[in-house]
Amino acid sequence: MNKSDFLNMLKNRVLIMSGAMGTELQKKKYLEGVTIPEELNIKFPERVSEIYSSYINAGADIVLTNTFGANSIVLKQHGLLDKAEDIIKSGIDLIREISPHTIVAGDISSTSEYIEPLGALSFDEAYETFAVQSSLMQKYRADVVIIETMTEIKETKAAILATKDNFKGAIIVSMTFSKEGTTVTGTDLKSFIAMAESMGVDALGLNCSVGSKDLAALTKVLCENTSLPISFKPNAGIPELINRETKFLETKEEFTEASLKAYSYGANMLGGCCGTNPEFIKSLSNKLKNKAPIIRNIKNKYFLSTRTKAVDINEIKRPTLIGERINPTNRKKFQEELIMGNLSTIKDEARSQTRYGANILDVNMGVPGTDEIKLLVNAVNQLQEIVSVPLCIDSSNPKALEQAVKNCTGRPIINSVNGEQAKLNVILPIAKRYGTALIALTTDDKGIPKTAQGRLKIAEKILNSADCCGLERKNIIFDYLVLSVSSSPEQIQETLKAMRESKKIYPDCKLVLGISNVSFGLPSRQTINSTFLKMAVDAGLDFAIANPYEKWEIDDPFAKNLLENKDKGAAKYMSVFASFKKQTPKTEVKKLSLDEQLYLAVINGNKESITGILDQIISIDSDPFKTVNDNVLKALNIVGERFAAKEYFLPQIIMSAQAAQRAFAVVKTILKKETASSTRKVIMATVKGDMHDIGKNIVGAVLESYGFDVIDMGINVDSQAIIYKAQEINPIAIGLSALMTTTMPEMETIIKLKNTNNISAKIIIGGAAVTEKFAKEIKADAYAKDAMEAAAYIKTL
Numbered sequence: 004m005n006k007s008d009f010l011n012m013l014k015n016r017v018l019i020m021s022g023a024m025g026t027e028l029q030k031k032k033y034l035e036g037v038t039i040p041e042e043l044n045i046k047f048p049e050r051v052s053e054i055y056s057s058y059i060n061a062g063a064d065i066v067l068t069n070t071f072g073a074n075s076i077v078l079k080q081h082g083l084l085d086k087a088e089d090i091i092k093s094g095i096d097l098i099r100e101i102s103p104h105t106i107v108a109g110d111i112s113s114t115s116e117y118i119e120p121l122g123a124l125s126f127d128e129a130y131e132t133f134a135v136q137s138s139l140m141q142k143y144r145a146d147v148v149i150i151e152t153m154t155e156i157k158e159t160k161a162a163i164l165a166t167k168d169n170f171k172g173a174i175i176v177s178m179t180f181s182k183e184g185t186t187v188t189g190t191d192l193k194s195f196i197a198m199a200e201s202m203g204v205d206a207l208g209l210n211c212s213v214g215s216k217d218l219a220a221l222t223k224v225l226c227e228n229t230s231l232p233i234s235f236k237p238n239a240g241i242p243e244l245i246n247r248e249t250k251f252l253e254t255k256e257e258f259t260e261a262s263l264k265a266y267s268y269g270a271n272m273l274g275g276c277c278g279t280n281p282e283f284i285k286s287l288s289n290k291l292k293n294k295a296p297i298i299r300n301i302k303n304k305y306f307l308s309t310r311t312k313a314v315d316i317n318e319i320k321r322p323t324l325i326g327e328r329i330n331p332t333n334r335k336k337f338q339e340e341l342i343m344g345n346l347s348t349i350k351d352e353a354r355s356q357t358r359y360g361a362n363i364l365d366v367n368m369g370v371p372g373t374d375e376i377k378l379l380v381n382a383v384n385q386l387q388e389i390v391s392v393p394l395c396i397d398s399s400n401p402k403a404l405e406q407a408v409k410n411c412t413g414r415p416i417i418n419s420v421n422g423e424q425a426k427l428n429v430i431l432p433i434a435k436r437y438g439t440a441l442i443a444l445t446t447d448d449k450g451i452p453k454t455a456q457g458r459l460k461i462a463e464k465i466l467n468s469a470d471c472c473g474l475e476r477k478n479i480i481f482d483y484l485v486l487s488v489s490s491s492p493e494q495i496q497e498t499l500k501a502m503r504e505s506k507k508i509y510p511d512c513k514l515v516l517g518i519s520n521v522s523f524g525l526p527s528r529q530t531i532n533s534t535f536l537k538m539a540v541d542a543g544l545d546f547a548i549a550n551p552y553e554k555w556e557i558d559d560p561f562a563k564n565l566l567e568n569k570d571k572g573a574a575k576y577m578s579v580f581a582s583f584k585k586q587t588p589k590t591e592v593k594k595l596s597l598d599e600q601l602y603l604a605v606i607n608g609n610k611e612s613i614t615g616i617l618d619q620i621i622s623i624d625s626d627p628f629k630t631v632n633d634n635v636l637k638a639l640n641i642v643g644e645r646f647a648a649k650e651y652f653l654p655q656i657i658m659s660a661q662a663a664q665r666a667f668a669v670v671k672t673i674l675k676k677e678t679a680s681s682t683r684k685v686i687m688a689t690v691k692g693d694m695h696d697i698g699k700n701i702v703g704a705v706l707e708s709y710g711f712d713v714i715d716m717g718i719n720v721d722s723q724a725i726i727y728k729a730q731e732i733n734p735i736a737i738g739l740s741a742l743m744t745t746t747m748p749e750m751e752t753i754i755k756l757k758n759t760n761n762i763s764a765k766i767i768i769g770g771a772a773v774t775e776k777f778a779k780e781i782k783a784d785a786y787a788k789d790a791m792e793a794a795a796y797i798k799t800l
């Protein structure tokens with residue numbers, strides 16, 4: 004079935020989707036004889052067919068293939084790398100054999116690894132993994148692809164991009180959120196919409212994680228913020244381990260009631276996730292199959308976003324302020340730092356500009372003699388983990404722009420393209436592919452036209468090319484360019500004239516200016532900047548690239564005269580302002596003590612500045628280890644409090660932990676302190692049968708940041724091996740992780756072995772399905788729900 008047939012069908016009637024695969028296979032004990040459910044497709048296909056049939060008989064119009072984890076990263080962990088093609092082919096064919104008219108949805112989910120800077124996987128590796136999986140979906144003719152159960156926005160972006168490049172049918176993207184509507188890495192529903200919709204997916208959805216009632220409430224937010232079709236696939240409640248058995252306690256009546264709610268909000272593809280079964284789907288189908296979808300009327304949204312937040316530009320005050328300070332031009336010290344790869348100034352500028360009211364941050368990393376691509380990507384990666392405002396990526400190098408935009412977790416602005424054909428040819432496709440907004444400078448190879456007419460002509464050319472490239476006009480932000488009033492006083496009015504005209508003839512396009520350019524070379528720049536901003540807003544300005552630290556309420560008559568070209572040679576202006584002293588922008592200039600610097604570096608996750616601070620501490624401090632210990636631990640406490648208060652999310656924890664780790668690593672190597680390593684060892688392991696290590700790795704990193712010696716035994720670790728290791732090194736604690744209810748019983752085995760072997764280490768357990776109650780049942784010494792809790796417990800030992 005081609006894409007437009009599918010999308011038309013969705014306009015006319017609700018489609019019923021299949022229910023759970025994994026939990027059904029488990030219930031029927033069909034996972035015996037295979038290492039992962041996907042292996043059944045080639046080893047025991049009749050088992051998979053049985054489940055598929057049961058859902059088709061229950062009324063499913065769309066059946067999801069049993070290929071959830073059939074990506075090269077997961078398959079490789081289980082020694083099935085060479086089976087990807089057979090698994091996917093069979094996963095699709097088995098549905099076709101049962102029912103040629105059922106819509107086959109090729110199922111793609113997570114690699115179970117984080118992309119950098121949170122994890123070790125590169126964006127390109129993730130892309131490649133999904134490219135293989137989605138091209139097989141294309142080759143064996145799945146009708147649509149559903150990317151589902153995604154919990155990380157950057158990985159979701161890689162999956163969307165790869166699938167769009169390799170699969171021709173419709174693409175549904177479904178993420179998993181907590182009841183509060185956030186992911187562990189802090190993404191909210193609107194940020195998900197902003198990223199996925201702008202990248203051109205065909206439908207959005209929610210699945211798994213919470214029960215059906217909570218998922219319906221989240222679906223309402225989705226329905227109110229996008230006009231795309233919506234899928235709804237809840238669990239039958241949150242899984243509980245009762246008498247060592249996984250139970251989903253929600254009834255099919257509760258599930259159906261919540262599904263009807265979701266339908267009433269606008270969901271038009273409905274099915275079930277973990278814990279549901281054909282009875283649930285039948286009940287759903289009886290109520291909703293073939294019903295007409297609810298029509299939604301979503302007014303024009305204009306989202307820009309980062310990982311954690313989306314801003315609807317149409318809803319905030321004009322002009323939207325784009326902070327200009329992350330720009331090393333004319334700033335020698337800043338340039339030297341960047342050459343050394345030190346990003347601490349840009350992080351400080353990011354935080355303080357945001358505090359001063361910047362709605363968006365311009366990021367320009369143009370320093371001669373550096374690798375701009377690497378620097379810009381690094382800056383974007385780091386910045387978006389510490390501030391929630393969207394980015395405006397400023398470069399004249401198309402390669403740097405593309406790499407930076409690719410690594411954005413949200414929807415940024417590209418700054419910029421211009422009227423040169425060669426530039427248009429490379430940059431318009433980048434904006435289209437990554438779904439960004441785009442600043443277009445009205446200049447070309449012949450330079451900036453002197454008149455409004457000349458600049459409007461270039462704007463027209465740019466728009467024609469954008470139309471050809473399929474880039475919507477609302478995504479174009481024209482910059483009619485402002486130069487310094489000291490060198491080109493006659494052109495200020497041309498710029499404003501062009502803007503007014505542009506608003507008339509291209510009402511969909513927005514307007515931006517680099518306001519501070521206007522005052523280059525003159526005293527009291529903020530007087531001119533602010534006065535000019537007023538004029539520009541009157542001419543229709545939507546976005547101002549400007550300095551958030553300046554005063555923006557000045558409307559000065561001398562500046563006005565100058566800007567209106569009535570003050571030849573700026574004579575009058577100079578007579579008033581010549582003696583004006585340059586004010587240094589207030590980037591929190593207070594001199595900080597070394598203790599405070601270290602403390603703040605950890606709180607702010609400024610890993611790069613640690614070595615410099617510690618060099619100074621070590622040179623003057625008689626007990627640097629104590630200084631590090633005191634300040635780092637104090638900082639980590641604050642980080643923990645912010646995490647508990649949901650001000651910080653996992654990315655900030657990881658960044659702070661990395662900074663703290665570096666501090667301990669530096670003092671330890673320089674001072675060759677052995678004390679720390681003899682008494683405070685902790686073993687970490689993911690239990691046998693379980694391959695998930697995101698959680699365990701984060702706990703390990705946080706423990707290291709507290710100065711513990713962490714011995715990480717990896718994933719799928721044999722119980723006896725853990726005991727041998729404990730006997731050898733005598734740790735204070737053993738941390739055990741399991742994601743799945745099926746591998747949790749292994750924890751009890753280890754505790755029993757530990758007791759018979761008289762090992763004194765405390766056992767602390769954690770993982771998605773592990774609970775306090777389970778920990779008590781198996782007599783673990785402690786349970787931790789996250790890395791901060793684990794560290795808090797181990798510190799008490």
Ligand code: THG
Nearest residue numbers: 327330332333334418419442482516517519520548
């Ligand atoms: N249009 C678009 N993008 C732009 C510009 C534009 N990006 C860059 C620039 N122009 C806007 N950004 C700045 C940033 C800094 C300054 C001016 C414009 C500035 N800096 C001080 C200087 O150069 O003297 C240095 C400040 C300091 O020393 O701290 O003035 O027009 N689309």
